[in-house]
Amino acid sequence: MANYHKLDGKVVQELKDIANKLRIHSISSTQVAKSGHPTSCASIAEILSVLFFNTMRYKVSAPRDPSSDRFVLSKGHAAPALYAAWAEAGLFPVSDLNNLRKLGSDLEGHPTPRLNFIDVGTGSLGQGLAIANGMAYVGKNYDKASYRVYCLVGDGESAEGSIWESVHFASYYKLDNLCLIFDVNRLGQSEPTSLGHDVDTYRKRLEAFGFHAIVVDGHDVEELNKAFHTAATTKGKPTAVVAKTLKGKNFPKIEDLENWHGKPLGEHSDKIISHLKGMIKNAGPLQVHPQKPLKDDAFPVDITNIKLSSPPAYKIGDSLATRVAYGTALVKIAQTNPRVIALDGDMKNSTFSENLKKFDASRYIECFIAEQSLVGTAIGAACRDRTVPFVSTFATFFTRAFDQIRMGAISQTNVNFVGSHCGVSIGEDGPSQMGLEDLAMFRSIPGSTIFYPADAVSTERAVELAANTKGITFIRINRPNTTVIYPNDHVFAVGKAEVVRSNPKDQLVIIGAGITLQEAITASKKLSAVGIGARVIDPFTVKPLDKNTIIENIKEVGGRAIVVEDHYFEGGLGEAVLSATAMERNIIVKHIAVPRVPRSGPPAALLDRYGLSADHIVTAAQEILKM
């Protein structure tokens, strides 16, 4: 093992002391909070001590410094120990730790980026490694910098399949700047984990998945130090340190026992704190200190003000799928900003994200059929504003990663999601492939922005706007062709609806989006032929919805509206409109959507069978005018 120097005896003792200090802080802060997970902190105390005070290179004063090593605490419930490590490192006073879990304190029950030393929210288990992968991929391939990424995973959460998706990703992409640590403390929440202390099985699984795996005593600071050194010098594959630990380590009568998950130590606290203090040799100022990065080699990047390299270039009346326009726009923004990247789950020839791969293969990350890894990797790649990720797959397959997307909002991520093959209009592949609940899902994400462009021009602009929009964005794109209805120079904006057909004598409003906007336009023309004026509105963004335009127009026509969407009834465009008009008297809204699990069939036939076609809209219009 090249260049490995054994730790000086004093340093060893200091790292042991720090570990016990972290334990003490974890006990006392959860005791004050009256809730929390001190035993889960105890098992990782030496791991954190060695990482934060010996191995990792970072700037305490600038936690998000781009050249610093990254640390992801996947087992977020051990937050008190992590907070304590940063406090001991000097970022904030140790006394602040007693604000843990108080309303108004950023030292929450689980870590969130409200804290400047946290890159991503954790607490839903099994998600940290995918995020670490994203960071490591960026570090190795885009930043080409020397920072390393450490991810600490609990053994309980390693039952999550997302962990194994991510283990595979890391080995496939040879992320040797990544070090995974498994905290094998044997005990889950309600019973022992399925593998207990069988570290050999963990090792075998990790090796079979392509990792360099090292088993250590997770409470031995020298073994840990050596393992992290080995990890740093192992090239061509990521390293996993399988740390055998004890839950509640050094907590007499609690250590390694069941029924101590997620509980402050209560009456035992004082005695155990005394016991821990007795183990500490140096109670004075720390003798070891965090090490700064060797090189400031992750250079600043600019991801602001991203533009299409050229405006949309279509003719009104052209017929093409919005997914095709997505592929075009993705390349156009990539041409103007080198940090635009795309990730996909083996659907790139359906979503047209392959266009970016063809333009610049280095900026396309194939995540294979593993949507949780796909989404998590993108969230990691977006951290510290290093890249602008566009993540695509079939809209419905994002349901596979709803938990990751939900956590993405807590992580304040700026990832852009692009879902193709929405609705029954995909046709013969049938219901398993149809996005019919994706709007409900993405609408429920706090702060999300949802684009649902109806043609190629608006799709290109949606992509451009999404790239510059903070928070999670979702662009819903169609499989079948739609007609270009907007001129190339039309100006779109988030939260600005477009009135696409209008006449002062209109008697009702029809709101459609994507494929159903096209049906709405056809319906309006048919209605026009029988003397009924139907105004047509394209919301462009489903969230935020242009409440004013919608309400004003519905009022102008006499209070009648139809909303038609290729989605189930719940949580989509229809309910967005109903929310917008909730406080309006004298508005009635007829909602047309997919009423049940659909079948395979040709797209047009399905639109008709499930009530979304122009003819059905015409009938609904005639009916609502009687009400």
Place this chain on the structure above:
Amino acid sequence: MANYHKLDGKVVQELKDIANKLRIHSISSTQVAKSGHPTSCASIAEILSVLFFNTMRYKVSAPRDPSSDRFVLSKGHAAPALYAAWAEAGLFPVSDLNNLRKLGSDLEGHPTPRLNFIDVGTGSLGQGLAIANGMAYVGKNYDKASYRVYCLVGDGESAEGSIWESVHFASYYKLDNLCLIFDVNRLGQSEPTSLGHDVDTYRKRLEAFGFHAIVVDGHDVEELNKAFHTAATTKGKPTAVVAKTLKGKNFPKIEDLENWHGKPLGEHSDKIISHLKGMIKNAGPLQVHPQKPLKDDAFPVDITNIKLSSPPAYKIGDSLATRVAYGTALVKIAQTNPRVIALDGDMKNSTFSENLKKFDASRYIECFIAEQSLVGTAIGAACRDRTVPFVSTFATFFTRAFDQIRMGAISQTNVNFVGSHCGVSIGEDGPSQMGLEDLAMFRSIPGSTIFYPADAVSTERAVELAANTKGITFIRINRPNTTVIYPNDHVFAVGKAEVVRSNPKDQLVIIGAGITLQEAITASKKLSAVGIGARVIDPFTVKPLDKNTIIENIKEVGGRAIVVEDHYFEGGLGEAVLSATAMERNIIVKHIAVPRVPRSGPPAALLDRYGLSADHIVTAAQEILKM
């Protein structure tokens, strides 16, 4: 290998012939349909031929016979080959295969249980094995019958973490009645899989995860037959047959080539069909036939008319959490029906599903921290009406399995989901643990029934009703205590709201549920003290919502309503009410919900901070009366 007899030469040829017939059917049916995945069918033709005509024991005339072997095609896009196998086996005329993907035909693009020989819908990848696990667990532990379960997984989809969760489950529970087949055909949709033909790595991974793994040439019927025999005689662990195959096998100039995923063969069809016909030795009636089960040893079970063993026994004014009442009710229905089971993801001491484990450990299945496996296993366990599963975890963690739940609806499953720790009222653990989008998710599931009981009495009845309700049910339960408001003999029904406070002079309606119903009652009392009559409605089921009761009452009080829910604004109770009142003029609805990512803090403080407390409802009531 005990009792293994080599196949007779004629049988070998016949199985080869059948495989090529399946290929021909897959080509011609997708050719007629103008879409589909013939090359993905070709790689599994021998696997299906050997399984359906030599290995499996089942009744062609009664595909859902309880004693028959089960087969799950996890790679659902290979449906045409599966349909062809059943047609060749004699279930329906081979000529019907040309109805593939036609609107109205049950031979859809991906399999669904609209077909009597399909137990579950597949097509969203990586989900079949968890379902097979559920079937195998029931076969081994509840039915104690001799049927075996076969699950065919594609190599592309084996990148899904859900597969590895399920592999672990199967080995942990020693499901030796399960045989997993990996179809390693090397090619994904848009590029080769990450492992290509590296069958040795698949073997190592499966062995590390506790399987008996056998690598075979997936086009050699004798090797396959031998492997399936070995699987059947291997005790104490499940067996995986790793079949090295070629995508488009026996399709000249297409076999093993890229860019042939999901495409009919077009102009190549006729030539390739001729080629395949030339390989068939016996073009006449089949010489081998499916084998019936050796024993009819899976006995009928009755899962109808399930009742609580005793009525709720609380006092009005008692204070306890609905999650506690859930645990009580679960045991009560288990006492009256031996097929009631519970599954949980290491949260049983928080959700109180542990009560069933304490009552009868055999009917509790610990799925550890792997929610996709948890949900999939339950769907498998519910198949063929063998059990009544109740699946519990924190409400928000069901987002991890949204795709599985969505597919559950396509599978026509009857699984009951129970989500605890919903909303900000969980308190200090913070946003990662709060269910704030679970109603949006479950509402978007077609045919779902959503219970949101406010007290212990209604919770017990919700559990009883859920057990007897077809389709997916979801019961949303609270962490903190709520006050018992219903008498023990109160009769609840799906779709029947309860008016819990009412006066002829009421001026508005407040609709709350769960914890917010309690706030609504308090608010109504406070409003009463200042001379404002506020009627309070408990929807009991959010879906179906009791539209009539809600509209009638809002009209009666003059058209004003407040909906307050511990959930984000989108897709929950508020939008359900807005959908119910969409076509009503003169109704305005003020919606109160959680407006952004919440923080850690004490439950009551959080309810107040995010606008859900009684005081905020009072203010909203005073404001809406001015409008």
